[in-house]
Amino acid sequence: MAYIGSAVSGILDAKLVAGKGQYTADVSLPGMGYMAVVRSPYAHARILSIDTGAAQQHPGVRIVATGADIKQWSRPIPHTLNPSAFGGKTTDIYCLAIDRVHYVGTPVAAVVADTRHAATEAANLIEVEYADLPVVIDAERALEPDSPLLYPEWETNELMHVRFQGGDVERAFADADHILDDTLHLHRHTATPLEPRAALAHYDDRAERLTLWVSTQAPHPLRTTLANTLEMDENDIQVIQPQVGGAFGVKIPTYQEDPLACLLSKRTGKPVKWVEERTEHLMAGGHAREQTLKFSVACKADGTVVGLKVRIIGDVGALAAVAGWGMSYVASFVVPGPYKIPNCEVDLSIVVTNKGPWNAYRGFGKEAASFLMDRVMDRVADTVQMDRAAVRLKNFVPKDEFPYVQISGATLDSGDYAKALQDVMDKAGYQSFAEEQQRLHAQGRYIGMGVGFELTPEGGCIPDSFIGGYEGATVRVSPSGQVTVLTGVTSPGSGNETGIAQIVADALGVPLSTVRVVQGDTQACPYGLGNWSSRSLFMGGSASLYAAREVHHKVLRVAASMLKTAPEDLDCEQGRIRVKGQADREVAFNDVAEYVHKRPFDHHAFDMEPGLESTRYFRMGNIHHVPDDKGRINTYPSYPYAACVAVVEVDIETGVVTLLRYVTVHDCGTVINPLLVEGQFQGAVAQGLGGLIYEQLSYDDNGQLQTGTFMDYTLPTAVEVPSVEIHHQEVPSPFTPLGTKGAGESGVSSPFGTIVSAVENALMPFGVKIHDTPLTPQRVWRMIQAAKNGNNGGAKA
Amino acid sequence: MHTTIQLTVNNAPCEATVDTRTLLVDFLRDQLDLTGTHLGCATGNCGACTVVLDGLTVKACTVLAADVAGSAVTTIEGWTQDARQSGDLHPIQDAFVKHHALQCGFCTPGMVLSVQQLLKEKPNPTEAEIRHGIAGNLCRCTGYASIVKAVQEIARMSSE
Ligand code: FES
Ligand code: FES
Numbered sequence: 019m020a021y022i023g024s025a026v027s028g029i030l031d032a033k034l035v036a037g038k039g040q041y042t043a044d045v046s047l048p049g050m051g052y053m054a055v056v057r058s059p060y061a062h063a064r065i066l067s068i069d070t071g072a073a074q075q076h077p078g079v080r081i082v083a084t085g086a087d088i089k090q091w092s093r094p095i096p097h098t099l100n101p102s103a104f105g106g107k108t109t110d111i112y113c114l115a116i117d118r119v120h121y122v123g124t125p126v127a128a129v130v131a132d133t134r135h136a137a138t139e140a141a142n143l144i145e146v147e148y149a150d151l152p153v154v155i156d157a158e159r160a161l162e163p164d165s166p167l168l169y170p171e172w173e174t175n176e177l178m179h180v181r182f183q184g185g186d187v188e189r190a191f192a193d194a195d196h197i198l199d200d201t202l203h204l205h206r207h208t209a210t211p212l213e214p215r216a217a218l219a220h221y222d223d224r225a226e227r228l229t230l231w232v233s234t235q236a237p238h239p240l241r242t243t244l245a246n247t248l249e250m251d252e253n254d255i256q257v258i259q260p261q262v263g264g265a266f267g268v269k270i271p272t273y274q275e276d277p278l279a280c281l282l283s284k285r286t287g288k289p290v291k292w293v294e295e296r297t298e299h300l301m302a303g304g305h306a307r308e309q310t311l312k313f314s315v316a317c318k319a320d321g322t323v324v325g326l327k328v329r330i331i332g333d334v335g336a337l338a339a340v341a342g343w344g345m346s347y348v349a350s351f352v353v354p355g356p357y358k359i360p361n362c363e364v365d366l367s368i369v370v371t372n373k374g375p376w377n378a379y380r381g382f383g384k385e386a387a388s389f390l391m392d393r394v395m396d397r398v399a400d401t402v403q404m405d406r407a408a409v410r411l412k413n414f415v416p417k418d419e420f421p422y423v424q425i426s427g428a429t430l431d432s433g434d435y436a437k438a439l440q441d442v443m444d445k446a447g448y449q450s451f452a453e454e455q456q457r458l459h460a461q462g463r464y465i466g467m468g469v470g471f472e473l474t475p476e477g478g479c480i481p482d483s484f485i486g487g488y489e490g491a492t493v494r495v496s497p498s499g500q501v502t503v504l505t506g507v508t509s510p511g512s513g514n515e516t517g518i519a520q521i522v523a524d525a526l527g528v529p530l531s532t533v534r535v536v537q538g539d540t541q542a543c544p545y546g547l548g549n550w551s552s553r554s555l556f557m558g559g560s561a562s563l564y565a566a567r568e569v570h571h572k573v574l575r576v577a578a579s580m581l582k583t584a585p586e587d588l589d590c591e592q593g594r595i596r597v598k599g600q601a602d603r604e605v606a607f608n609d610v611a612e613y614v615h616k617r618p619f620d621h622h623a624f625d626m627e628p629g630l631e632s633t634r635y636f637r638m639g640n641i642h643h644v645p646d647d648k649g650r651i652n653t654y655p656s657y658p659y660a661a662c663v664a665v666v667e668v669d670i671e672t673g674v675v676t677l678l679r680y681v682t683v684h685d686c687g688t689v690i691n692p693l694l695v696e697g698q699f700q701g702a703v704a705q706g707l708g709g710l711i712y713e714q715l716s717y718d719d720n721g722q723l724q725t726g727t728f729m730d731y732t733l734p735t736a737v738e739v740p741s742v743e744i745h746h747q748e749v750p751s752p753f754t755p756l757g758t759k760g761a762g763e764s765g766v767s768s769p770f771g772t773i774v775s776a777v778e779n780a781l782m783p784f785g786v787k788i789h790d791t792p793l794t795p796q797r798v799w800r801m802i803q804a805a806k807n808g809n810n811g812g813a814k815a
Numbered sequence: 816m817h818t819t820i821q822l823t824v825n826n827a828p829c830e831a832t833v834d835t836r837t838l839l840v841d842f843l844r845d846q847l848d849l850t851g852t853h854l855g856c857a858t859g860n861c862g863a864c865t866v867v868l869d870g871l872t873v874k875a876c877t878v879l880a881a882d883v884a885g886s887a888v889t890t891i892e893g894w895t896q897d898a899r900q901s902g903d904l905h906p907i908q909d910a911f912v913k914h915h916a917l918q919c920g921f922c923t924p925g926m927v928l929s930v931q932q933l934l935k936e937k938p939n940p941t942e943a944e945i946r947h948g949i950a951g952n953l954c955r956c957t958g959y960a961s962i963v964k965a966v967q968e969i970a971r972m973s974s975e
Contacts, residue, residue, distance in 0.1 A: 031912040032904065034920025035927060037851020037891030044850035134841075135834060212855045212863055212921040212955045263853070263921030264955050296856040511919020511956060693915045697961055701918065704958030728860035733953050736946040741960035 020591065021520035021530055022756070025693035029516045029535070030261075039261040042216035042233045043293045050218065050289035051080050053279055054137035056127040056144050057302065058119035061155070061372040061721025062166065063148035065117050065126060072143040073129055078136035080286045082144070083278075084127045085116040092281055095247050095272050098239070098341040099483055106178030106368065109169050111339040113247070113278040119148070120168050120336035121374050122723055123301030125274050130282050130290050153721045157310065157333035157369040168336060168370045177334065177343060178368040180350055184425030184648070185361030190325030194316030198397050203790040204386055204770070206308035206333070207713040209379040209705075210731070211510075213263020214294035215303060217276050219283040228280055229256045233269055235510055236548030239484035240271040241540045247277045248284070259538030265510030266705070267378030268304040270550055272339050297726045304342060304377025305715055308333040309349060311390045316361075317398045321409040325361040328353050328390065332366065335373040341485065342376025343368050348383035348478070351426040355391040355473045356435045356659060357413045362425050372721040378550060380705060385767035388472040392771020396778070406775060407443055407469045411436050421640065427650030428475060429640060430657045431759070433749050438661040438683040439471060445745060446663035446681040459783070464668045465678070466780025470772025471661050475654035476552040476760020481643045487655055488637040489553070490544035491561035493522060493569050495630035497615040499593065499608030501526060501533045503566075506546010507558030508538040512762050513694040514554035518562050520690055521756070525566035526573070527590025528607055544633055552760030555690060556656060557636055560754050564634035572626060577610050579622040640753045656751055658759040660684040660699075662768040664776040670784075673799030675777055677707055681743040682768070687751040687759035695761050696744045702765030703742050708734040710769050711793045781805070820884040824849070825893025833880045840864040842880035843890055851891035851924045855953070862952030865925030866890050872932040874951075891924035894931070906972065907931055910965040918956035926952045930966055939970050 033039060070082040083091075094110035102108040115126045127144050131137035152166035159165055160175040168175055191197060218231040228250065234240050237257040245252040262269065275292055283290040294303060309332045316325035332346025350366040399409040414435040415422045422430040443449070451467045458465050479487030492504040503522050509515045515535040523530045536542055546558065574585040577595040581588070581603050589596050590607065597603040611630060613620070618628040638655035645651055665679040680703055689695050712732045716724045725731040742765075750757025774788050777798070784805040790797075816835045823829065824847060833842055838857070843849040843866065855863035857876045864875040867889040889897070898905035904912070907930055917923040926949060933940060933948035940948060945966045946959070954962065 027912050028915055028917070030920070031915060031917060032908075034917055035908045035911045035923055036895045036904065037924040039920045040850070041853070041921065043854070044844075046848075133834075135836060210955065211919070212861060212953060213853070213919065214855070262919060264919040266955075293854075296858065511921070513915075513918060697915050697918060697957060700958035700960045701956045702958075705955070727858050728856045728953075729858055733861075733955065735950040735953060736959040736963065737950050739958050739960075741963065742958070 021524050022690050024691065026516060026520060026530065026691055027693065028513050029519055041213055041261045041263050042218060042231050045218050045231045045260060047218065047220055047289040050291050051130040051132055051286065052134040052137045053128055053130050053282060053290050053292040054141040055125045055275065055298070056141050056146065057298070058115070058122060058124040058126055060119060060148050060150060061122050061153045062151040063119050064151060065115065065119065066147040066149055068127055069145040070127065073140040076136065076140040076143055078132035079140045080130045080132070080288070081282055082127065082129050082140070083114065083282060085112060085114040088112050088114045089116055092247050092277065093249060095274065095277060095339040096243050097339050098270065098272060099344045099480060099485060101178050101343060103482060104178055104347065107169065107172045109337055111274065113274045113281060121372055122721055123298065123374055128278055128282060130286060153372045155371050155373055155717050155719065155721050157331050157371055160369050160371050161367060168372065175370050176367050177337065177370050180347060180366040181364065182350060182426040183363040187325050187327060187361045187363050190361035191316045194324055195319040196401050197314060197316050198401055199314045200393065200397060201789060202311040202390060202393055204307050204309050204311070204389060205791050206305050206715040207709045208300065208305050208715060209266035209268040210299060211264030211266055211268065214296060214299050215269065215273065215275065216293045217279045218289060218291045219279040220289040221280065221284040221287065223287045227254050228284065229258065230276065230280055231258045231260055232276055233262050234259055234271055235265045235269045235508060235550055236271055236484065237508060237538050237540050238506065238545050239547060240276065243272045244277055244280060248280055257540045259508055262510040266380040267382060267550060269510060270341060270378045296728060300715065300726045300731055301723055302374055304340060305335055305374045306342065306345060306376055306379035307709065309346060309386050311386060313390060313394055315394050315398060317402065319402055321398060321402045321404045321412045323357065323359050323398060323413050326354055326359050326394065328364045330364065330366045332368045333371050334368055334376045335371055336375050337370055338375035340375065340377040342378055345376060345378065345383035349386035351428055352384050352387035352473065352475060353390065354424065355387055356415055356471055357391060358415045359413065373717055380702060380763050381766045382551065384472070384474050385706070385770055388767035389770035392470045392775060396775050407439060407448065410439060410469065410471060423650065427652050428654060429652040431640060431655070431751055431753060433657065433659055433685055434747065435471065435659060438659065438685060438747050439469065441745065441747065442661040442663050442681055442683040445743065448663060464670055464780045466666050466776040466778065468664050468772045468775025468779055469662065470768045470775060471659065472764065472767035473657060473659045474760065474764045474767060476656040476658060476763060477557055477638060477654060478551045479638065479641045479653050479655065484547050486547050487641045488635055489557035489561045490546050490633060490635045491558060491565050492544050492631065492633040493562060493565035495569055495611050497612045499532065499611040501528060503533060503535045503562055504543045505535065505537050505558045505562060506544050507554035508549045509554065510549055512698060514558065517555045517690040517694060518559050521559050521563050522566045525563055526570050528593045532593070552762040556754050556758040556760055557638070559690070559758060561634050561636040563755055564636060565632040568632035568634065569630050572630060573607065573610050575626060576614055576622045577605050580605050638753060655753060656759040658686040658761065658764050660764050660768055662772045664772040666773060666776040666780055668777060668780045668798065670802055673795035673797070673802065675711055675793050675798055677740055677773060680740060683745045683747050684764060685747045685749050686761035686764060688748060688757035689746055690758060692746070698762040699744055699765040700742050702763065703769055704734055704739040706766045706769030707739060707773065710773055710791055712738065714792050818881050820881060822883055822885060823887040825889055825896065835879070835881045837880045838876050839878040839880050839883055840875035843875060849890045849892055853921055853924065855921065862925045862929065863922055865928045865952065867894065867928060872928050891928060894928060907969055910969045914961045914965040914968070916957060916961040916965040922952055922954040926954065926962060934969065939974055942967070
């Protein structure tokens with residue numbers, strides 16, 4: 019165990035820090051053209067006509083395409099998660115809108131030209147005539163019978179309705195000491211990685227083969243989808259994922275521009291490059307989060323929660339072929355999170371509106387469930403006049419009850435939630451904080467502390483989809499002893515390649531520097547589902563481990579024969595294979611590798627299969643898709659979690675909230691590399707904080723996006739994000755060979771509940787109650803004013 | 816409209832014909848193949864396009880290529896080349912690697928150049944000065960903690 023558990027730097031870092039990373043936009047091909055996309059300026063309209071005459075004539079233009087062309091040339095894009103498979107509605111999504119637009123930014127036409135300037139100029143010459151349709155941008159309004167309809171054939175805007183139910187909820191409510199109701203609202207925001215989306219498609223006419231370089235998270239599923247859309251054989255398509263500049267879910271396929279660039283390359287016989295502009299990204303690159311969360315909770319006077327009713331309304335914007343709407347489904351699947359509330363029901367409506375479609379964003383609905391459950395616990399605590407942490411401790415699933423099945427079928431794998439919370443309270447000085455708070459309050463400062471807890475189910479595995487619970491890897495040793503690992507998982511810049519290299523180096527007993535990890539090339543790598551849901555290390559790493567062990571076994575067999583001993587008597591470390599306890603009897607790993615490759619007929623290697631290569635697949639053992647006696651299935655295999663404490667200061671004159679401290683105890687099972695895990699967690703907290711306070715996709719009543727650039731969609735900078743104090747609690751997963759659980763996503767969910775709780779605590783003198791996000795200064799200031807005037811119903815800004 | 820400009824890029828003289836609308840960032844990337852300078856927003860907010868122009872960092876999406884005639888531009892490629900003292904990387908870059916002050920690496924070249932500017936102006940910055948010094952460079956991955964740590968270490972090393 020030389021590398022597992024140690025803080026090894028990222029194996030790509032030295033290259034990236036010198037500016038040598040090659041991202042999709044950095045790839046160029048001779049003769050390539052540039053694609054520009056014409057997008058709808060209306061939130062809801064019928065397309066009456068499109069005049070492309072002037073654009074066609076513009077110098078340098080190679081092709082102009084509209085929905086009518088696309089319909090002739092291609093098929094609809096298969097949905098990554100088809101709502102109809104969940105009993106929901108669906109619609110066909112083509113690369114361009116066919117006759118109707120559903121949000122500002124809907125792609126309606128495309129141009130390819132010799133230069134970027136020519137493409138943009140020609141795009142501006144395309145005349146689209148629209149007939150306005152009434153717009154609906156509010157999900158609750160969209161559910162009303164007289165609402166405008168996005169997809170009239172549905173006769174409703176409800177994409178899907180889901181119910182989970184367990185226990186005897188009515189009885190629990192009848193027996194309760196207190197019943198509390200509240201309505202929360204999470205606002206719309208997005209992942210927005212620093213690298214925009216990008217694609218370079220090259221259809222080679224002679225070879226009749228398509229190559230797509232693309233900033234994606236899932237090259238293999240994308241290839242399968244492209245084959246379907248473009249009516250090509252999968253064998254004739256190669257998808258290559260260059261370095262990716264951040265993804266966070268929002269680069270899970272399939273967006274319209276990817277097959278669109280491929281189609282236009284095929285039609286022109288030349289490469290086509292497309293690089294998304296930030297404005298396009300913020301309009302049409304995948305939104306998230308916007309949900310209304312209503313709850314009614316029944317509790318005893320001692321803080322025990324006996325019943326919970328939840329109603330979630332997910333505002334998923336217009337429908338696209340990406341999997342974003344699934345986040346609202348997962349939000350309902352996770353309730354009641356880490357708590358033991360057997361009498362529980364969740365009622366979910368996923369609703370379409372005339373806003374940008376959702377795509378995945380780190381959290382994937384778990385942040386909504388966390389926020390909801392943290393607010394539930396805080397409300398209960400305040401009502402029964404108990405400490406907010408104490409109420410959580412009272413209601414956690416006890417550590418000896420795992421695996422624990424929630425009402426949705428979510429099967430919590432392992433953990434010690436109470437200990438995590440107690441530990442983080444100790445580290446943060448929870449018990450002594452009130453004194454400090456009093457002291458500062460006397461100086462006119464408003465400081466608050468909050469607790470929160472996030473449960474982050476990982477490695478989602480949805481029946482009949484490419485959101486699956488398995489992964490593949492190949493480990494190959496060359497004659498010179500160099501190790502190549504080819505994985506089906508990919509890295510969007512999250513570092514799993516380093517963790518996987520550590521696992522393989524340890525399994526083979528070789529130096530880390532001899533291990534090369536190859537990812538994101540459908541021509542080279544075993545079929546795999548890519549990167550999302552923190553699955554890469556615990557699934558891809560497990561497959562890599564299995565493959566490395568198999569190769570290691572062969573190496574030891576040959577070495578044992580050479581050293582005239584048994585394989586069990588050998589140790590392999592740093593490329594030296596030694597007889598245990600006898601330092602002078604050894605052979606080099608490299609020499610064994612060379613022997614196996616060059617001398618398959620000599621006696622040390624004669625009795626085994628030649629070659630030093632293995633491909634293995636790993637499947638999670640605790641997923642079940644056959645319904646249990648209550649009709650439940652389990653779609654998540656791994657349940658990491660984090661207990662958190664936040665300290666904030668609120669400037670009551672301006673409403674500015676400053677996060678002063680964020681402390682966590684985090685369990686992701688066995689930690690392969692603390693540097694990487696902590697880096698991920700810190701980055702996730704920054705995104706949670708950004709989402710809670712600084713970032714908002716805001717629409718006016720006509721469905722116009724008002725925050726379409728980084729001027730007004732404000733990401734947090736180094737000034738706003740404090741360094742998180744991260745502590746590990748390692749409860750190994752019983753379901754992976756190394757005890758790893760999902761890592762990488764965690765940290766994004768807890769800031770919502772934890773910081774909101776801290777802000778309420780800081781504003782206790784005014785009795786402010788927070789129901790809605792974001793906590794922008796203006797809104798916080800209004801909450802303070804409203805509370806001062808005796809109304810703590812929350813601000814509607 | 817096109818114009819011909821002469822300038823110095825990464826210490827070498829350079830002459831090029833550019834469309835007058837071309838941004839410096841696009842000129843560097845598309846015409847000179849210096850792809851270590853990245854484009855994240857084109858509105859001057861993210862800092863991924865940071866380069867050194869006549870000795871000062873600038874966001875290359877806020878400058879027209881035609882306007883830099885006669886100037887000296889240094890990109891991450893040239894700076895890395897110049898900065899090599901021993902080993903392969905500049906101490907700032909070494910500290911970034913050691914502390915894993917990058918994940919996807921998209922913001923990193925710009926971030927490194929802003930850090931060198933900061934340390935030139937303030938060799939011994941406080942944590943608050945570090946945070947303000949890099950506030951013009953957004954990083955969506957790291958949450959900045961590891962970057963701050965890396966800069967603190969460089970400052971400590973150079974003051975020893
Ligand atoms: S690309 Fe220049 S600041 Fe973002
Ligand atoms: S490392 Fe990805 S944006 Fe900074």
